[in-house]
Amino acid sequence: MPLSEPYPELDELLRSMGAGGQRISEIDASEAGAGNISVYVGWDLELRRRFPVTSEITLPLPAPALAGKTLLVTGSGRRLRQIHEDPETAIAGVKVHDGGITATMFTSPRRLFEKLTSEFNSHLAVHQDQVARRGIDFQAVVHAQPMHLTFLSHIPAYRDNQTFNSRVLRWEPESIVALAEGIGVLPFLVPGSAGMMQANVEGLREFQIVLWSKHGVMARSDLSVTRATDRIEYAETGAKYEYMNIVAGGIAEGLAREEIRQVASDFQIDSRWA
Numbered sequence: 162m163p164l165s166e167p168y169p170e171l172d173e174l175l176r177s178m179g180a181g182g183q184r185i186s187e188i189d190a191s192e193a194g195a196g197n198i199s200v201y202v203g204w205d206l207e208l209r210r211r212f213p214v215t216s217e218i219t220l221p222l223p224a225p226a227l228a229g230k231t232l233l234v235t236g237s238g239r240r241l242r243q244i245h246e247d248p249e250t251a252i253a254g255v256k257v258h259d260g261g262i263t264a265t266m267f268t269s270p271r272r273l274f275e276k277l278t279s280e281f282n283s284h285l286a287v288h289q290d291q292v293a294r295r296g297i298d299f300q301a302v303v304h305a306q307p308m309h310l311t312f313l314s315h316i317p318a319y320r321d322n323q324t325f326n327s328r329v330l331r332w333e334p335e336s337i338v339a340l341a342e343g344i345g346v347l348p349f350l351v352p353g354s355a356g357m358m359q360a361n362v363e364g365l366r367e368f369q370i371v372l373w374s375k376h377g378v379m380a381r382s383d384l385s386v387t388r389a390t391d392r393i394e395y396a397e398t399g400a401k402y403e404y405m406n407i408v409a410g411g412i413a414e415g416l417a418r419e420e421i422r423q424v425a426s427d428f429q430i431d432s433r434w435a
Contacts, residue, residue, distance in 0.1 A: 164298060164299045164383070168202075168298075168299075170206070171206050171207060171208065171210075171211060171254075172211075174202065174206075174233060175233070175252065176248075177200075177301075177386040178198050178233065178235070178248060178252060178386050179244040179246075180386070180387055181241075181303060181386035181387050181389065182198060182235075182241030182243075182245065183241070183242055184390050184394070185241050185303065185305045185390055187242075188397055189308055190306055190308070190377075190397060191240070191306060192306065193240065194237075194238040194239060194240055196241045196304055196305045196306060196377070197241075197278035197281075197284070197303075198234075198235050198241065198301070198303050198386060199233065199234045199235070199278075199281075199301075199302045200232065200233040200234075200300070200301050200386065201227065201288040201291075201292065201297075201299060201300040201301075201302075202231045202232070202233065202298075202299060203230050203292070203298035203299060204298065206231050206254070208231070208254040208267040211249055211269060212249070212253065212254050212267035212268050212269055213269070213270070214267070214268045214270055214272070215265050215267055216268075217263060217264075217265060217266075218264055218265075218266050219263050220257070220261065220263060220264055220285060221281060221285060222282060222286055222289070222358075223260075223261050223262055223289075224257055224261040224285055224286075224288070225260060225261035225289075225293075226261070226292040227257040227289055227292060228257050228258065228259050228260060228261050229257065229258075229259065231255065231256050232255040232284075232285070232288065233253070233255075234252065234255055234277050234278060234281060234284065235251055235252055235278050236251055236253060236272065236273070236274025236275075236277060237274050237276050237277060237278050237279055238274055239251035239273065239274055247271075249271055249272070250269065250271050250273040251272075251273065251274065253266050253267060253268045253274075253277060254266070254267035254268075255267070255277075261289070279352070279353045280304050280352070280353060282353065282358045283304070283357060283358045283361045283362075284304075286358050286361070286362045287300075287302050287361065287365050287379075287381060288302065290362045290365075291365070291381070299383060299384075300381055300382070300383055301381065301384075301385060301389045302380070302381045302389065303380050303381075303386065303389040303390055304377060304378070304379045305377055305378055305380075305390075305393050306376065306377035306378075307378060307393060307396070307397035307400065308397075309397055309400035309401040309403070310372055310377075310378055311372075311375065311376065311377055312404060313325070313329070313404065314346070314349075314372055314375055315374075315375055319346070320348065320374050321346065322344075322346050325344060325346050326343040326344055326434050327434070328403050328415075329344065329399040329400055329402075329403050330343065330344075330421070331399075331415035331416045332399050332402035332403065332415050333395075333398065333402070333416075334416065334420075335395065336398075336399050337421050337425050337432055337434060337435055338425075338430055339391065339392065340369075340370065340392065340395055340396060340399075341430045341431070341432040341434075342367070342368050342369055342432070343368060343432070343433070343434050344370050344371065344372055344396050345364040345365070345370070345371040345372065346371070346372045346374065347360045347361065347364050347371055347372060347373050347374060348360070348374055349373075349374045349375045349376070350373070352373075352376055357373070361379055365379065365381055369392055370396055372396075378396065380396075402415075418435075421434070
């Protein structure tokens, strides 16, 4: 369900980024400066009151579908757990110019970063792809590094969509409801690379959360930053159960496929994993 008017203003969006960053930290998915958040906003935002310093930037890839629109993006090296304390030190507004090649970056005089997150190309590419394909007015994208999800991706047998989803979605009845599309598993690719960006874009067309093997995850939501972080939390909880079962010698059975199917049926969830 898309957002409807009255649309959130800048202060509310910054609070949501702070809340999302804090929760990602609470589940141990963002050590030090790891992880990043971006928000696409398809309506007018007043940026200058909180971000009066401007500079012109060239975007890492063409984003014509975002022309005239705004992105809120975390800065490189900023700790997600501290965004809620003072978002102006950690976030920039990016207003995309006509043609989608360049943009104006709005920041605070108190900003504590030199450039946008190193994963900005993946964030921008996902926003460009989703807006161009679906015409959405809002999207939140969150990258985090949850330990148990990342650990499982270091095991070769789990770097397969069928295996990974059948094992991770079997531990809680809520999983098939919250993650009906499942979790897409991507191969290891160099962080920030063009290959990582392209695989991520393609993965997030099919799924709303993807696992970057040996690195972390990226999740998207058309509703809020916290909804994207919820997807990460559900996936990480399933991965933690799976890790516990591995350590225990595989003694737990989890939900049977028929039990998952019953949950999906009762909640009217259409999922290939049920």
